[in-house]
Each structure stands twice: as C-alpha cells, then as structure tokens.
Amino acid sequence: MLAYLIRRILYAVPILIGVNLLTFALFFVVNTPDDMARMQLGIKRVTPEAIEKWKQQRGYDKPLLINSAAGGTDKLTDTIFWQKSASMFVFDFGYSDDGRSIGREIAKRMGPSLAIALPTFLIGLIVYVSFALLMTMFRATALDMAGVALCVLLMSISGLFYIIGGQFVVSKLWHLVPISGYAGGADSFKFVVLPILIGVAGSIGSSSRWYRTIFLEEIGKDYVRTARAKGLSELRVLFTHVLKNAMIPILTGVVVVIPLLFMGSLLTESFFGIPGLGSYTIDAINAQDFSVVRAMVFLGSVLYIVGLILTDISYTVVDPRVRLQ
Amino acid sequence: MNFIPFILWSDALVFLLLAAGGVAAWYVRRREHLLLPWRRVARSGVAMVSLLVLSLFLLVGFLDTLHYRSALPQTNGSGKVYSPEVLSVFDSLVGPLRTHTEKTYSEPFALVLYAKESISDAQGNIVRDYPRLQYGGAHLSDASRRDADVVKRALVGGGLGLLVGLLSFYLTHGTLRCTSGCDRGVFIATLILTTFIGAIANLAIVYHVLGTDKVGQDVLYLSLKSIRTGLIIGTVTTLVTLPLALFLGVAAGYFRGWVDDIIQYIYTVLSSIPSVLLIAAMVLMMQLFIDKHADWFDLAALRADARLVVLCLILGLTSWTGLCRLLRGETLKLREMEYIQAAQSFGVSSLRILTRHIMPNVMHIILIALVMDFSALVLAEAVLSYVGVGVDPSMISFGTMINAARLEMGREPMVWWALAAAFGFMLVLVLAANLFADAVRDAFDPRLNGTESKA
Numbered sequence: 001m002l003a004y005l006i007r008r009i010l011y012a013v014p015i016l017i018g019v020n021l022l023t024f025a026l027f028f029v030v031n032t033p034d035d036m037a038r039m040q041l042g043i044k045r046v047t048p049e050a051i052e053k054w055k056q057q058r059g060y061d062k063p064l065l066i067n068s069a070a071g072g073t074d075k076l077t078d079t080i081f082w083q084k085s086a087s088m089f090v091f092d093f094g095y096s097d098d099g100r101s102i103g104r105e106i107a108k109r110m111g112p113s114l115a116i117a118l119p120t121f122l123i124g125l126i127v128y129v130s131f132a133l134l135m136t137m138f139r140a141t142a143l144d145m146a147g148v149a150l151c152v153l154l155m156s157i158s159g160l161f162y163i164i165g166g167q168f169v170v171s172k173l174w175h176l177v178p179i180s181g182y183a184g185g186a187d188s189f190k191f192v193v194l195p196i197l198i199g200v201a202g203s204i205g206s207s208s209r210w211y212r213t214i215f216l217e218e219i220g221k222d223y224v225r226t227a228r229a230k231g232l233s234e235l236r237v238l239f240t241h242v243l244k245n246a247m248i249p250i251l252t253g254v255v256v257v258i259p260l261l262f263m264g265s266l267l268t269e270s271f272f273g274i275p276g277l278g279s280y281t282i283d284a285i286n287a288q289d290f291s292v293v294r295a296m297v298f299l300g301s302v303l304y305i306v307g308l309i310l311t312d313i314s315y316t317v318v319d320p321r322v323r324l325q
Numbered sequence: 326m327n328f329i330p331f332i333l334w335s336d337a338l339v340f341l342l343l344a345a346g347g348v349a350a351w352y353v354r355r356r357e358h359l360l361l362p363w364r365r366v367a368r369s370g371v372a373m374v375s376l377l378v379l380s381l382f383l384l385v386g387f388l389d390t391l392h393y394r395s396a397l398p399q400t401n402g403s404g405k406v407y408s409p410e411v412l413s414v415f416d417s418l419v420g421p422l423r424t425h426t427e428k429t430y431s432e433p434f435a436l437v438l439y440a441k442e443s444i445s446d447a448q449g450n451i452v453r454d455y456p457r458l459q460y461g462g463a464h465l466s467d468a469s470r471r472d473a474d475v476v477k478r479a480l481v482g483g484g485l486g487l488l489v490g491l492l493s494f495y496l497t498h499g500t501l502r503c504t505s506g507c508d509r510g511v512f513i514a515t516l517i518l519t520t521f522i523g524a525i526a527n528l529a530i531v532y533h534v535l536g537t538d539k540v541g542q543d544v545l546y547l548s549l550k551s552i553r554t555g556l557i558i559g560t561v562t563t564l565v566t567l568p569l570a571l572f573l574g575v576a577a578g579y580f581r582g583w584v585d586d587i588i589q590y591i592y593t594v595l596s597s598i599p600s601v602l603l604i605a606a607m608v609l610m611m612q613l614f615i616d617k618h619a620d621w622f623d624l625a626a627l628r629a630d631a632r633l634v635v636l637c638l639i640l641g642l643t644s645w646t647g648l649c650r651l652l653r654g655e656t657l658k659l660r661e662m663e664y665i666q667a668a669q670s671f672g673v674s675s676l677r678i679l680t681r682h683i684m685p686n687v688m689h690i691i692l693i694a695l696v697m698d699f700s701a702l703v704l705a706e707a708v709l710s711y712v713g714v715g716v717d718p719s720m721i722s723f724g725t726m727i728n729a730a731r732l733e734m735g736r737e738p739m740v741w742w743a744l745a746a747a748f749g750f751m752l753v754l755v756l757a758a759n760l761f762a763d764a765v766r767d768a769f770d771p772r773l774n775g776t777e778s779k780a
Contacts, residue, residue, distance in 0.1 A: 018594035023606065039613055151765070156700065156756035158707050160727055163746045168734065258517045266601055266712060286713050292546050293606050300599040 001316075008312065012305045015147055016089070020302045023294050024085040033060035033080070036290060040097070058097075058291070066163060084291070097287065102295045106277060113264030113276030115192050120199035121261055124207065125254065127200055132211030133238055136219060148212070156206030163271045166198040181275035195268045214249045218242045233297040247318040255314045256307035263300055327393040331411055333630040338561045342743040362689075365768035368752075369745050370510035372764030375757040377514055382754055389415035411626040415553075415575050419546060421530055426461035427541035429732075433742050434532050436462040436471060459532045479524040486523020490516045505701050536742035539729065544743050547721055547748045554722035555754060558637060558706045559699040565641025566698075570648035571691065575683055577649075578597040578656025579675070586652070592646040601712070606693070607639045608714035629717035636709075636716060640702060648694045655687050689769040696762040707751065723747045 036047050037054040056060040060080060061071075067078045077083070084094065093102035103209055135147040171179040177190045218224065227237045263277030273279070277296070284292035317324040332340075353359045366372050391414040394407040408680075418424050432437035437455035444456045446771060457463070494515065495501055528534050535544035577588035595603070615622070615631055621626040639743075659665060660683070668678050702724075707716035710724020716727060730743035 014590065015593050015597055018590065019598055020596075022594065024604055026610050030614065035613050035617055039616065087717060110727065142702055152759055156752055156759050158723075158748060158751050158755075160705050160707055160711060164727075164734070164744065168739075172734075199401075202373060260599065263599065267708060281602065281605075282712060285609065290609070293602070293609065297598055297602045300602050301594075301597040302600065304597045 007307070008148065008309050010310075016301065019298060020085050020088065023297050024081060027290055027294055028064060028080055037062070039288065078105065084294075088295065088298045095290055096284070096292045098291045102292055106295070106299065109275060109277045109280050110262050113262060113269065113278060115188060116195050116199070116274055116276065117261040117264055118269060119196045121258070123196065124200045124203065128204060128207040128248075129211055131204065131208040133216055133243070135208070135212045135240060136215040136242070137234065138217070139216065141161050148209065151205040151209040155275060159267060162198050162202045162320065163267060166194060166201070167271065170194055182274050186244070191272070191274070193275065195272045198270055210253070211250065214246050215242055218246045244318075246317065250312060251314045251318060255311040256304065258310065259303035259306040260300065261270050262303060263296070267276065328393045329407055330683040331392045331394045333392055333626065334410070334634045335557050335561065335630050337391060338634065339390050339557065340377060341394065341433040342560055342564065362768040366764050369764045370508050371760050375760040377511060377518065377590040378753065378757040379761060381444065381518065382757070384554040384569060385415060385432065385549055387551040388418065389413045389550060391644055410625055415549070419549070422546040425459050425533075425534070426651065427461065427537045427544060429462060429537070429539060429541055430740055431458055431533060431537045434462070434471070434475060434716065435536065436465065436468050439740070461537075462531060464531055470585060475528065478527050478531070482527025483520045483524035485527070486519040486521070487516060489523065490519030494690070506607075535746045538743050539733070545717070545745045547743075548746045550721040551723045551726060551747065551750065552754070554633065554720060555706060555751070556705045557633060559702040559766050561634070561637040562641045562702055563695050565638055566645040566648060567695070569641070569645040570652055571684070573738055574649040574652025575621060575656050575679055575687065578653040579660050579683060585653075588649075595643065596646040599623040602640055603643050604709065605712065605714045608636065611635045623641070627721060629720040633720060640705070644698065645755050646667050648691070651690055651694065652687055655690055656683055656704045659683055659686055689771070693766045693769055696758070696765050700762065703751065705756070706767055
C-alpha cells in the first residue's frame, strides 16, 4: 500500500511538470511579458519606461529560461521560468497584481469556499442517490418515466437560471435570506443556505440520471436475482446489495472531486459575493491578473491528482477484492 | 450587384461541417447496415419531434451564416464601396425586427417606453409620462384597442401558419390523413409549430413580442441571432475534438507501448487542469494575441468572429480528452479480437487495419459522444460569457444577453423579458438536443440494445 502510494505520487510529478510547462508556455511564450504590460497599462500610458517599470515590479524583467549574464547556478535560477513557474512546486505562488501574497490569500479564502462546497457536495450526494434509488425502485413504470423526463428537463436548464431564479424568488420576493454577502461564524448560516440549495438543485437532473443508469446496470446482475430468490424484500435488495455493489462506479466519479471542493464554485461564489477561491479566480480573470490565474491552474491540477489517488484508496475501502500494489 | 457575399471564418467552418455531414449522409444512405440504427432513431416519436425543433434552429442558424456586405450609395465615381456592416440573409429576411429599434427598454407588447420622460402633449405642455414607442404598436391610434388587436393578429397569423403546415403535409404525403408511414406526434407537432410561428411572425411585424433591451433592440431578434452563436459553439468545436480524439485514441490503443505512454501523458496533463481555468487561461492569452494583431482584422465583425473561432478551438482543445480515453479503451478491446488478429496474420498494414477494421467499429462511440457534447457546449457558452472568457462582448449570444440583463435585475419594476427570452430559447434548444441525443444513444449503443431502450 505504502509502496503503491509512493509510486503514485512519483508518477504525479511528471504530470505536474507538464502542467507547469504548459502554463509557462501559455503565459510567457505565446505572449511575452511586454504584451501583458501593454495590456495592463492600457493604451494611453504605454511608454517603454512604463513597461520596464511594470516588468521590474513583478519580476518579469528577467530572461525566460537561461540567464547568460549571471554566473554559477544563477544562470538557471535567476530566470522567469525558475522564479515564476518552478517555484510553484513548493507552493510559492508569489504576489498578485495588487501586491498581496497569493499563498496567504488562498489560505484565507479556502474556508468560505468549503463552507459552500462541502455541504453542497454532501447534501447533493444524498439527494441524488436517494432520488435515483427511488426511480430504480419504480423502474419501467410511469413514475420512473416521469422521473427521467424531469431529469432531462432539469439538466436542459442553464445553471445560470437556477442561480438568478433562486436569488430572485427566495431573496427578492420572499425576503428570506440576504441576496449576497458572507459573514464568519454562526452568522454565516443565512448566507450559505441559499447557495447550497441552489448548488444541490442545479445538478439534480444530470446526477440522478447518471446514478439511475448505474443502479439499473447493477440490478440486472445475477446476485440480485439470487437475493430476490432468497425472498429478500425489494427495499433490502436495493439498499444493502445494489447500493453496496454500485459503490465502485459511484466512487469513481465522486471521490475525485472532493479535493477540488477547496477551489469553490466560480459561478455561485461570484453571484452570492462569497469571498472564496471561486470569486478570487473570477476577479483575477476579469482583472487579467495572470499570476493568480497561473497559481489557480496549478493548484487545481494538484488537487485533481490528489483526488485520483484518493479514488484508488477508496476502492480498497469499499471492495476488499481490490488490492493496491 | 448591390452586395457582395462575405465569408467569415466561422462561416467557412460551418460550410466545411455541412459538406462533411453531406458526405457522411451519402455514404450511410447506400449501406443498409449503417442505416439500420438511424431507422431505429426515426421510429422514435420523441426523437423526430425534437429533430423537427432542432432543424428549425439549424435553419435559422444557417440563414444567419450566409453573410454579405451591401454596397454604399455612390458619392463620386470612384468605384463601389461596400458597407463595413456585415449582414446575413437572416437579417434581411427579418428586416423590421432588426431596424425597429426603440430608445430603451419596453415590455413585451408594450406601446410605451419603460421609463417616464418629459414629453410635450397635444397642447404643447411639458408633462412627465411614458412616451409612445416609435414602432411597437405604432399602427394603433387608440391604445385601449391593443389587446383586441393582439388577439386578432395572433389568430390571423396562426391560421395562416396552420394552413401552411397542412399544405406542406399534403404536398409531401399527398393526403391529409395520418395513417401508415406517418407519425401522429410529428404531424401534430408540425402543425403546432407552424401555427405558433405564424402567430408570432404576424405579431412581430408591428409589436416587440419579447420587448426591447437597454438600447432598444428587439429581444426576439437578439434571441434568434443568438442561435447561430450557440450552434457554432456546439458544432464547430467538434472539428477540433474529433480528429484529435480519434487519431490519438485509436493510435494509443492499437500501438500501445511508448506511443500509448506519450498520448496518455498528454491527455492526463490536459485533463488534470480544471477545464474552466484552462479555458480562461487560454482565452485570456488568445485575446491578448488578437488585440496585438488588431490590424489583421479590419472589420469589427471579423474580430468578433475570430474570437468565436478561437473559442471553439480552445473548447475543442480542452474537451477531447474524455472521448480520447473512451476510444483508447475500446481499441484496446478490439485489437484482441480474432478478426483483427486474422488481418494481422495476413500481413495487412497497420494503417489499413486502423482505417478499415478499427475506426468503423468505434464510430458509434464518436457519434454518441458528439451529440451528447452538443448541449453541454451550448450551456457552457452562456457560463463562459458570464465569466468573461466567452464570445466577444459585441457578439450577440445567449451568454451576452443574460449578462446584460442580469445587471438590470435590481430595477423596479424588474426588467425580466430579456432574461426570460434567453433562458427560454436555450431551454428549447438544449432540451431538443438532449432528447435527440438520447434517442441516438439508445439506437447506437450496443450495450443498451433492448435493456433501456424505453427510457
């Protein structure tokens, strides 16, 4: 197990190097720092001096890959690649355009992001699986058909509609919760309840339908027939036998997103004014703050790879036949 | 000639797609075994009704793709000068919708503007009141007769539409009775659609059926124009995903070894970056690139179009990995099959095995993935435009419509019609696409044959 984990982590290194090189190419080779400076400064204030100053402030005035002016190891380390890209491997993200430390900002904003994303994830999982089990129980009846039709309808509605509609009805018409904002501690409840509900409602269609297919696939198998032949009630068959056996396909899709919950949701956070990582990313995109976007891309892929490793571990928990070697 | 045809980059790609689709259809038509699953699709009433709705959208999108520039009136004899404004055949078909712009917001079917203004009445006194619209309901002298007029126009237009529907059915089937070889659902859906379109068309000539937006443009016109953007995002993207996923996936599965390692590495790297972030990073960079080379695009329409094409390219680059993984898995399975081994032992070249024996057998996966992706892409466009990494802000799309309307949520009374129109059109398009995609999947997926075909 330990050996397997170490190997998986080692395998992740080339992938992260790939991500790093890709972002480096995208942000520094396709467009040079000069272009970025020109765009940031606007048309009016572009002078060669201003560009130089902008680059110097952000440390973009170094050579890209090899600094031939420097000596010794500085030849490699005193470059944009080393200082801006390679440093991300030790989670040193540098500073955003407004001069704040990106690393500290990320640490501060993870809390609010999780306050929304984690409950959404857990409640959502319970709701989707129960709804799917219900449809499976009444499979091939009018109830099941209606359920599937509802799912298709719900998944055809734009995610933006759920947010805008929910905000309008719950906050503006009924005045139940504030439209947007966030507070720490116990006060946070009234701010997070609506985003969570909308988050759950938003993917009920696609998720329930997906779980239903998984359950239907399981229910056609031999062990289910055996269980029924033994005289088990349909409820018992569904909840103990089918649900347990469907765990592997469910976990495959679910565990991988758990670490990504830290990243928050772009749309929900920006609509509800939650000071999390999602709104941080959106603000950075709108302000064209490239160092933040670069940091988030790297962080996202690290978390994704953690998710993949967790998925493998979770298999051993639910299925004793799976051994990691 | 008073105009010259004008082909934008995205138009050219659409024509390419249409040509490819035409060739594929011609190829399939002559082979019964390829035609069989399509017959299964055709037997599904839901699929045919959604196809009908989809083809309406496609028609609007196609007409909106035939662009031209009209000639400017000549001032001196210095040869013809063409207008910098790029119009489409669709624009000229719905002429009044495009040109009837009011001053600012007005409600659906309204006769007056949304906000009060200082206007002079008949006696020349200045009063604050809702000014009459310049075009919406301008034919009515008495405002109180509006409701009756709306009903009358809707009935006349609907009746004409119904007649057209019945006539077209008679011309294609030679009878008005829906018996053998006729799907009752499709028949009824056709009549409902033609009636509805007739009524809307007759109303849209004199009213703003869906109101007007901030700068007074007709919302119905904006919604119809958005269709092309949505369709292009949903279809042109496949021009990038398909070759990448097909060649890399099949090659990885068939050759294994180091080829497989490299290809797996590439798609793991790409798919490990959260897609929105990757798209955002790429769009930001491409936008910078387009801005830097602004002199390449002498027309505003060209620049907006370049961004649309680039967006499709980026969406394609970020979304081929899933399909590629599927194709690799399927090829791994296929290459162990006896008929492939037989071909290998006969000494058939790898290239020939890939093109003759493997690719035809993974086509159903490709088709299912492409139709399933379509609706996701249409929805993604709205979200990306909201985030600010979607289409050019000057391009009419569902995303930009929602984005503009969202800012007006706080107004009292609320400006709801633009939002409702964008979401409504998107819902119909995506729902039809989803239903059709389901039917295609049921018909083509060998695993589902017989088990879940009813769902």
